[in-house]
Amino acid sequence: MTDPGDAYVHPRYLAGSTTIGDPGLRPALDADWKVSHDDLxxxxxxxxxxxxxxxxxxxxxxxxxxxxxxYEETFASPRWGAAFASECPPEFVTAFTTVLVETHARGGDAFLGDGLSRTGDPYPVLAPLTDADWTVTDDWWTLKVTSPDGLAGVWYRRGAIDHDGELTSNAARWQMWGGPRDLGWxxxxxxxTPAPFITATAAAIADPAPVRRWSGExxxxxxxxxxxxxxxxxxxTPGDIARAHWRPAPTARTRTVPRWSTSTPSGRLPAPARAAARR
Structure with a gap:
């Protein structure tokens, strides 16, 4: 039965987070990666x-x-890093982790990537957005691709960027964003970061299909x-209506007085508690 609180949200880059980790972790969990937790x-x-x-x-x-x-080596510094803010729609994280896990499962070092070192051209990476008629602005230093409503975009920064700084701050080669200033992700x-991972994320952002959210979140x-x-x-359907109105004809053996039943009630079970949105 459909939850009356559910809603479809479009465009999906304005849908916000669901505040749960399951969607983005699911590709790795399905591949039997082992999960652990800290005390927090x-x-x-x-x-x-x-x-x-x-x-x-x-x-x-x-x-x-x-x-x-x-990581190239277990105890080395990261080869590349990615981060998604708390209000990012989890569909975009899932798009990234799906391709990541699939690439790792094929073996070899393709998951380590090498950015755009072979072509130096960021345009093919962002093809899902440009194909969707997002606006392109390129002053050489920064390539910007912006949604028609101006509420989402991707930036690619050219020139030298400090590797360690990319891994510890938002001063990275690529940045995606959605929503108005101070309210977005x-x-x-x-x-x-391997180009196919970024392209998969861009494709999820450009997807015109709405995403589903609970109205309370x-x-x-x-x-x-x-x-x-x-x-x-x-x-x-006509069959649903017929079944809803069907009643057996009373017979000598048929009880017509309501009684308590130990069978499972036909109503919907209570929904599980939802995590509160982070502020």
């Missing part, structure tokens, strides 16, 4: 070879809810700027 409730998923680490950090030390890094990817940004459509239950 942060979740960690390393790959079996310890060369990729995914963290879901509701109690982290900044506003990045998701942090992902890849961001995602950042350092220089060597819609953020101020979503309510103010997105198009929200309640999810309607499907219309009953």
């Amino acid at each position: 409730g942060n979740v960690f998923l390393p790959s079996p070879d310890q060369r990729i680490r995914i963290g879901f950090l509701p109690e982290g030390d900044d506003d990045a809810l998701w942090k992902i890094a890849a 961001y995602a950042v990817f350092s220089t060597h 819609l953020t101020q940004m979503t309510r103010a700027h997105a198009r929200i459509t309640p999810v309607r239950p499907p219309a009953p």
Whole structure:
């Protein structure tokens, strides 16, 4: 049965977070990566070879809810890092982790990537957005691709960027964002992040299909700027109507007086408690 509180949100880059880690972690969990927790409730998923680490950090030390890094050697500094802010729609994280886990499963070092060192051209990476008629502004130093409503975009920065600074701040080679200033989300990817991972994320952002949210978790940004459509239950079929009105003809053996039943009630079970949105 459809929850009457459910709604579709469009465009999806204004849908906000669901405040749960399951969607973004699911590709790694399905691949049997082992999950661990700290005492604060942060979740960690390393790959079996310890060369990729995914963290879901509701109690982290900044506003990045998701942090992902890849390593050439187990005890080396990260080859590349990615981070998604707390209000980022989890569909975008899932797009990234899906391709990441699939690439790792094929073996080899392709998951380490090398950014754009082979072509130096960021345009193919952002093709899902330019194909969707997002506006392109390029002053050579920065390539900017912006949504038609001006409420989402991607920046690619050319020139030299400090590697360690990319891994510890938002001064990264790639930045994606959505929503108005101070109410939106961001995602950042350092220089060597594999281009296919960024393209998959861009494709999820450009996807015109709405995403589903529970009305109680819609953020101020979503309510103010997105198009929200309640999810309607499907219309009953003639068979549904016939079954709803069917009653057996009473017989000598048929009880017509209501009685208590030990069978499972036909009503919907209570929904599980939802995590409160982070502020």
